[in-house]
Amino acid sequence: xxxxxxxxxxxxxxxxxxxxxxxxxxxxxxxxxxxxxxxxxxxxxxxxxxxxxxxxxxxxxxxxxxxxxxxxxxxxxxxxxxxxxxxxxxxxxxxxxxxxxxxxxxxxxxxxxxxxxxxxxxxxxxxxxxxxxxxxxxxxxxxxxxxxxxxxxxxxxxxxxxxxxxxxxxxxxxxxxxxxxxxxxxxxxxxxxxxxxxxxxxxxxxxxxxxxxxxxxxxxxxxxxxxxxxxxxxxxxxxxxxxxxxxxxxxxxxxxxxxxxxxxxxxxxxxxxxxxxxxxxxxxxxxxxxxxxxxxxxxxxxxxxxxxxxxxxxxxxxxxxxxxxxxxxxxxxxxxxxxxxxxxxxxxxxxxxxxxxxxxxxxxxxxxxxxxxxxxxxxxxxxxxxxxxxxxxxxxxxxxxxxxxxxxxxxxxxxxxxxxxxxxxxxxxxxxxxxxxxxxxxxxxxxxxxxxxxxxxxxxxxxxxxxxxxxxxxxxxxxxxxxxxxxxxxxxxxxxxxxxxxxxxxxx
Numbered sequence: 001x002x003x004x005x006x007x008x009x010x011x012x013x014x015x016x017x018x019x020x021x022x023x024x025x026x027x028x029x030x031x032x033x034x035x036x037x038x039x040x041x042x043x044x045x046x047x048x049x050x051x052x053x054x055x056x057x058x059x060x061x062x063x064x065x066x067x068x069x070x071x072x073x074x075x076x077x078x079x080x081x082x083x084x085x086x087x088x089x090x091x092x093x094x095x096x097x098x099x100x101x102x103x104x105x106x107x108x109x110x111x112x113x114x115x116x117x118x119x120x121x122x123x124x125x126x127x128x129x130x131x132x133x134x135x136x137x138x139x140x141x142x143x144x145x146x147x148x149x150x151x152x153x154x155x156x157x158x159x160x161x162x163x164x165x166x167x168x169x170x171x172x173x174x175x176x177x178x179x180x181x182x183x184x185x186x187x188x189x190x191x192x193x194x195x196x197x198x199x200x201x202x203x204x205x206x207x208x209x210x211x212x213x214x215x216x217x218x219x220x221x222x223x224x225x226x227x228x229x230x231x232x233x234x235x236x237x238x239x240x241x242x243x244x245x246x247x248x249x250x251x252x253x254x255x256x257x258x259x260x261x262x263x264x265x266x267x268x269x270x271x272x273x274x275x276x277x278x279x280x281x282x283x284x285x286x287x288x289x290x291x292x293x294x295x296x297x298x299x300x301x302x303x304x305x306x307x308x309x310x311x312x313x314x315x316x317x318x319x320x321x322x323x324x325x326x327x328x329x330x331x332x333x334x335x336x337x338x339x340x341x342x343x344x345x346x347x348x349x350x351x352x353x354x355x356x357x358x359x360x361x362x363x364x365x366x367x368x369x370x371x372x373x374x375x376x377x378x379x380x381x382x383x384x385x386x387x388x389x390x391x392x393x394x395x396x397x398x399x400x401x402x403x404x405x406x407x408x409x410x411x412x413x414x415x416x417x418x419x420x421x422x423x424x425x426x427x428x429x430x431x432x433x434x435x436x437x438x439x440x441x442x443x444x445x446x447x448x449x450x451x452x453x454x455x456x457x458x459x460x461x462x463x464x465x466x467x468x469x470x471x472x473x474x475x476x477x478x479x480x481x482x483x484x485x486x487x488x489x490x491x492x493x494x495x496x497x498x499x500x501x502x503x504x505x506x507x508x
Contacts, residue, residue, distance in 0.1 A: 038245040040198035045181035062168035062186030088154025100208040109141035127426030156448040189215040216503035248306035263491040286344035288468035294337040309474040349378020352401040359388035432469035
C-alpha cells in the first residue's frame with residue numbers, strides 16, 4: 001500500500017468578525033445556548049437529508065470518517081488514517097478506537113459498513129451514493145477497527161468526499177422498522193431530545209462524547225423563526241442568544257449595535273436559477289443561453305443579498321478560488337439575448353414561471369428583479385413562491401419552469417460539478433445530461449494532482465456554461481449574529497454550523 005498525500009482544498013478561509021469583535025475569556029462549561037434557526041429542518045436522516053436547515057442540526061449529532069477543519073482542510077475524524085492501494089481501487093480506513101455512540105455502543109468497522117451499505121441501498125434513496133464510492137463500491141470490515149472500500153475504478157478523492165456529513169456513521173438502532181431514521185444515533189457532541197416536529201428541539205450534551213472536555217455547553221435549545229425581523233428582534237430582546245441568519249439589509253445596523261456580535265464569512269456556495277430541461281422551450285440550449293445573457297447579475301446580487309456577494313458570469317466558482325475558470329461569457333447583452341431567442345424560434349419571447357420560496361426572502365427578491373429583466377427581451381414570467389416543504393416537493397418532481405435556490409458546502413471542485421450536474425444524480429433537478437460532461441467529471445475523480453484535475457474540470461466547466469442548464473447569479477456571504485457572551489463559535493465558509501466549541505462567557 002502507498003500513502004497518498006491528498007491535496008487540500010485551496011480556498012483560504014478567513015472569517016471576518018465585525019461589530020463587537022471577539023471578546024476573550026476563559027472557556028467555561030455548562031449552560032444552555034438559545035439558538036434561533038432560520039428554516040425548518042426537512043428530516044434528520046443524514047443519508048437522505050439535502051437541506052442546509054437539516055445539516056445545521058445534524059452536524060452536531062453525527063460524524064463522518066473524515067472532516068474539514070475550520071480552514072477547510074481535510075482532517076481525521078472517526079478515521080485517524082487512510083491509505084490507497086497501489087492499483088488505486090481500494091482505500092483502507094483505520095478507525096479511532098474508544099469512540100462511543102450516544103447510546104453507549106462502540107463504533108466499530110461493522111457499524112461503518114452498515115452505514116455505507118445503507119447509503120448504497122437504492123431503497124434508502126440517498127443522494128450520497130457517489131460520495132461513498134458509487135453503486136458498485138464494496139465496503140468490508142477487515143477487523144474491529146479497519147474497513148476497506150473497493151471501487152471498480154480508482155477514486156483519488158474518496159477521503160475528501162467522505163468529509164460530508166451526508167456520509168455519516170449512524171448506529172443501526174437509528175433505523176426504524178420502516179427503514180427510516182427519525183432521530184439519528186451518532187457519535188457527535190450532542191443528541192436530539194424533545195423534538196417537536198420541524199420547529200423546535202433540544203441538542204443535549206452527549207455524555208459519551210469521545211473528545212475530552214467537549215462540548216462545553218450542556219445543551220442548545222433550538223427554535224425556528226423564519227421571519228427575518230422576528231428573528232432579529234428575538235436576539236435584540238434577549239429571547240435567544242444566537243441566530244443563524246440576518247437579513248442582508250440589517251447587517252450594517254447590527255454591526256454598529258454594541259449588544260450584538262456579527263460574523264461574516266465568504267461562502268463556498270452559489271445562488272442560481274435552475275431551468276427545467278424536460279419542458280419546452282427550456283429544453284432548447286439557445287433559449288437557456290438567451291436567459292443567461294438577458295440578466296444583470298449586479299442588480300440581482302443587490303436585491304438578493306444587498307451587495308454581500310460576488311456576481312458570476314460563467315460557471316459557479318468565483319474569482320477568489322483556485323478552481324476559478326476564466327470562461328465568463330454572460331455579461332448582460334440584451335441584443336444577444338433577443339438574437340438567440342429569434343434563432344430558437346421565439347422572436348416574440350414566451351411565458352414561464354419562476355419558483356423562489358417564501359421561506360427564503362432573498363430568492364423572492366431575486367425573482368422580482370429577474371422578472372423585470374427577462375421582460376426586456378419578451379420573456380413574460382409569473383412568480384410562484386411556495387413555502388419550503390412544498391417548494392422541495394415541486395423541485396424534486398420537476399414541477400417547475402425555473403427554480404431559484406442556492407447550493408452550499410462546496411469544499412472541493414467536484415462538489416460544484418458532480419452531484420448537481422451529472423446525468424441521473426439525485427440532486428440533478430434540471431434533468432441535465434451531457435455524456436461528454438459526464439466523462440470528464442468521472443475522469444476528474446480518478447486523479448489527485450491539482451494541475452491535472454484543473455485541466456479536466458476546466459473543460460467540464462465550459463461545456464456546462466455553454467449548455468446553461470443553470471444560470472448562476474453570484475457567490476454570497478454567510479452571516480451569523482449573537483450576543484456578546486457567546487464565545488468560541490466559528491462561522492465557516494462551508495456553512496457547517498458547529499456548536500461543539502461554543503461556550504457562554506460574561507460578554508463585555
